[in-house]
Every structure is written in C-alpha cells, then in structure tokens.
Amino acid sequence: MSATSYDEYEGLNRLALDRAGQAEAFDVVGDRYDEAFPHKEGQVASGDWLAGALPDGSRILDAGCGTGLPTARQLSDAGHRVVGIDLSPSMVKLARDNAPGAEFHRLDIADLRGGRLGGPGSFDGIAAFFSLLMLPRAEIPYALGLLHDLLRPEGLLALSMVEADVDDFTIPFLGTSVRVSGYLRDDLRRVVCDAGFEVVGEDAYAYAPASTDVPPEIQLFLHLRRV
Numbered sequence: 001m002s003a004t005s006y007d008e009y010e011g012l013n014r015l016a017l018d019r020a021g022q023a024e025a026f027d028v029v030g031d032r033y034d035e036a037f038p039h040k041e042g043q044v045a046s047g048d049w050l051a052g053a054l055p056d057g058s059r060i061l062d063a064g065c066g067t068g069l070p071t072a073r074q075l076s077d078a079g080h081r082v083v084g085i086d087l088s089p090s091m092v093k094l095a096r097d098n099a100p101g102a103e104f105h106r107l108d109i110a111d112l113r114g115g116r117l118g119g120p121g122s123f124d125g126i127a128a129f130f131s132l133l134m135l136p137r138a139e140i141p142y143a144l145g146l147l148h149d150l151l152r153p154e155g156l157l158a159l160s161m162v163e164a165d166v167d168d169f170t171i172p173f174l175g176t177s178v179r180v181s182g183y184l185r186d187d188l189r190r191v192v193c194d195a196g197f198e199v200v201g202e203d204a205y206a207y208a209p210a211s212t213d214v215p216p217e218i219q220l221f222l223h224l225r226r227v
C-alpha cells in the first residue's frame with residue numbers, strides 16, 4: 001500500500017479529534033430525527049442513483065447511517081450488501097431495527113482507517129448523507145480521502161452536505177446542539193475533486209425541516225466517482 005489517506009489521517013490525530021457531544025446529541029434525538037426531516041426526496045433520489053449505478057449485490061458503506069432510514073433500508077432492499085456505521089449507539093440500534101437486511105457497527109468514520117471493515121478498495125459504493133458535515137473542516141478532506149481509498153477504482157460516492165460557509169459551528173438541534181461544518185457549492189466541488197473524485201452529477205434542494213428548532217437549509221447532493 002502506498003502512502004494513502006490511512007497514513008495521512010494519522011497526522012490529523014495530532015489535532016486530537018473532538019467528538020464531545022456529537023454522538024450524545026443524536027442519542028438524545030433518537031427517532032425524532034426522522035420526524036424533523038420527513039421529506040427526503042433529494043436523499044432518496046441520490047440513493048436511487050447509487051443503487052442503480054452499481055451491479056446487484058454490491059458492497060456499500062453507509063457512513064453516518066443515522067436511523068437507517070431511508071438510505072440503508074433503500075440500498076439493502078435494492079439487493080446490495082450494506083454496512084452502516086454511526087458514532088451514536090442509539091442510532092445504530094434504530095438502524096438495526098429499521099434495516100434488518102443490513103449490518104451495522106458503532107464506529108467513528110475516522111476509525112475506518114483501522115481496516116475494521118476492510119482495507120483499501122473493499123467497497124463498491126459509499127453513501128455519506130449529512131454525516132461529514134458533523135466533522136470540523138480541517139478533517140473533512142482527510143475523511144473524503146479515506147472514503148476514496150475504501151472504494152475500489154471507479155467506485156461511487158453519494159455525498160450530501162448543507163450549503164453553508166461554516167466551520168465547527170454550534171447550532172441548536174431538536175432541543176440539544178451539534179457542531180456542523182459546510183461549504184458553498186463551488187468550494188465543496190473543489191474539496192471533493194482535491195480528494196480524488198470526479199463529479200458525475202449534482203442536485204440542490206431547498207429544505208424546510210418540520211421543526212422550527214432546525215433552520216431552513218439548502219441541501220447539496222453530489223454524485224461522485226473515484227478517479
């Protein structure tokens with residue numbers, strides 16, 4: 001294995017990844033998450049793209065799977081072998097109930113570099129819907145590089161982020177708070193291309209969550225191919 005993002009992520013360890021409160025927020029939120037975000041047309045369309053663009057039985061990682069709905073369930077129902085991971089134990093439990101055809105692990109995205117779920121090239125596809133936005137900006141390029149390395153050549157990544165020029169910014173979230181990061185769309189395209197992906201499709205949705213405790217947002221969906 002040449003110098004890959006596995007090695008590069010180690011450099012970031014010196015910055016001490018701060019996960020304080022991030023999993024706990026989602027443990028508290030539980031299945032209220034799906035009630036607050038009931039309309040997931042963009043995410044379902046992006047999941048359809050990923051499911052349809054890969055051969056039946058492909059191995060797909062759902063990184064930051066949340067409740068397993070809609071994505072892990074959708075990909076598994078489409079006949080793929082889905083492996084979901086999430087930092088929050090409550091989310092992993094909900095996901096196991098909601099998508100019994102998939103396997104789930106309580107795992108930090110950063111810990112994927114340990115080879116726990118397979119080494120470089122061990123996934124055909126990856127979904128990362130609104131999970132990388134939970135990382136500080138300094139980490140996001142490393143995380144994208146890691147996902148790149150976990151994909152086989154020509155493997156596909158369906159990525160969504162909220163369009164926002166923020167870094168590790170605390171927002172109120174369903175009675176608790178979380179830290180989020182984002183980019184404006186041109187910057188996001190640059191970050192994914194720098195990580196070794198080609199943009200093969202893109203969509204944007206204006207989204208008003210069902211809860212007044214979560215502000216309206218623009219959701220960006222990128223369809224990416226490992227170069």
Ligand SMILES: C[S@@+](CC[C@H](N)C(=O)[O-])C[C@H]1O[C@@H](n2cnc3c(N)ncnc32)[C@H](O)[C@@H]1O
Pocket residue numbers: 022023026043063064065066067069070085086087088091107108109110128129130131134135
């Ligand atoms: C906004 S939710 C999105 C959930 C799901 N992907 C969806 O779209 O419905 C973000 C999820 O990422 C998880 N998460 C946050 N930081 C993570 C990390 N470092 N590693 C793995 N999961 C993480 C949270 O626990 C939460 O379930």
